[in-house]
Amino acid sequence: MPSPPGHAARPAIVGRLVLAVLLFTFALTPAAGAEARTPTPASTASWTAQPAVSGFGTGGGRPYFYLEGPPGTVLQDRLSVTNPGTVPVTVRLRGADAYNAEDGGFAVREGKGSTGTGAWLRTAAAEVTVPARTRAEVPFSVTVPTGATPGDHPGAIVVQSGDRSVGVRIQLRVGGPTLGALTVEDVTVSGRTIHYTLVNRGNTVLAPRIAVGADGAFGRRLLRREARALPVELLPGQRVRLGEPWRDAPALDSVTVRLRVTAAGGAHGEATARAVFVPWVPMTGGGLLILAAVIAYAYRRARARARVRTPDDRDGGSSPPGQSPADQQHSESRHLVKAGAES
Incomplete structure (x- = not known):
């Protein structure tokens, strides 16, 4: 006898409810070794x-x-x-x-x-x-x-x-009177860089611009850079130390470097510095070679002088002025022969 439809569906409904409860419980239970998630500090x-x-x-x-x-x-x-x-x-x-x-x-x-x-x-x-x-x-x-x-x-x-x-x-x-004043100081050349110091001597913030030039020993132009803005906002009363790269600086020359800085409000300043470029590695190598040659020459002279010295010189004897040791020996032999004849 077939079961009523309602009784046949009841076990399926109960099974579905049990499965749903198990899935819900599993979702709320962290897996072994897992940590509960919290907002990360990066947020x-x-x-x-x-x-x-x-x-x-x-x-x-x-x-x-x-x-x-x-x-x-x-x-x-x-x-x-x-x-x-x-x-x-x-x-x-x-x-x-x-x-x-x-x-x-x-x-x-x-x-x-x-x-x-x-x-x-x-x-x-x-x-x-x-x-x-x-x-x-x-x-x-x-x-x-x-x-x-x-x-x-x-x-x-x-x-x-x-x-x-x-x-x-x-x-x-x-509020009140303002003054824009700017100076460039302590210009030096080190290697391939021109170093300098900018000083804001006024009471306003300055955005400086710089122009750079350099002349050689005979007036030859070595460097010409038109005025350009510096990536610096110079505050009142402050000073900064900056550098200007000079990659094609001469290898051998006496150079005069000129810097000119300007800023809004009529602020400006100029400074110069002298620098001597010398190729120290070749110069040092050449100096060492010359020194070695001088030492070798002096050593050869000393050896030559030592060879011409006679045994009498080494024993402390001396010859009469103007007479060589051989002549002195010949003279002594003649005196001995004459003495024998007289006796």
Whole structure:
């Protein structure tokens, strides 16, 4: 007798339910030796810091902050910190003065070493936590002292999280007379490079340009390079040591090198230096050969003198002036014969 359709389907339904429960349990249980997945720290490494889209007096897309005002002014703006990662990011904020590194790059002071913009800057909070996929805007202010000197006072807001640190540049100009002054100093030639030092003696940031020339001992032009921009932004009161490659420098010559630097605002400076190019390897080799020849000649002369010395010379005897040792021996023999005859 056939079973009712409902009773025949019941075991299949129960089997399917059991299989589903087993699959669900297996999915929730980690495999042996596997670790539970957690968000990787790399998801927090893409945070950015830059001027806010709408800041003090300008629109968005700013590469740095530009603030200007007379002494005694309080200037305000906003910093934007964006966290596109999947976990919150906590950043610390501080102000810092800027300076030129040895290679001319833009650098900021550490800790409490600031006396300008970095010391005048205050953020709304020293530490900010930015949630995942969120942008936070942090207000800050710069209080310009009443006794601040006119001109540019470059600085930065340093944003740090873990081992990563980002400096957002601030170009602060204090109202008053400005002066562009630039000098080039300590010009030397070493190998195939012309070394020199640029010094910003004014109160504005300078973008210098340099022209290079060199003349030989007889006025022959050895090097002519027209003025070109240097990849350096020279801050007020800073100096940098730079080098100009000269791959086709002469092998043997006495050279006068001339440098001329210029910048906006009428800043300019000139300097010269003399250098002597000598092929030291060939010269040294030739000198050694000459020295060896002199030593060999002196040695041969000494040997020749030693050969002409007689046994009497070696025993300390001497001949009368103007008489050779052979003549002296012949004379002595004659005296002996004469003495024998008389006896």
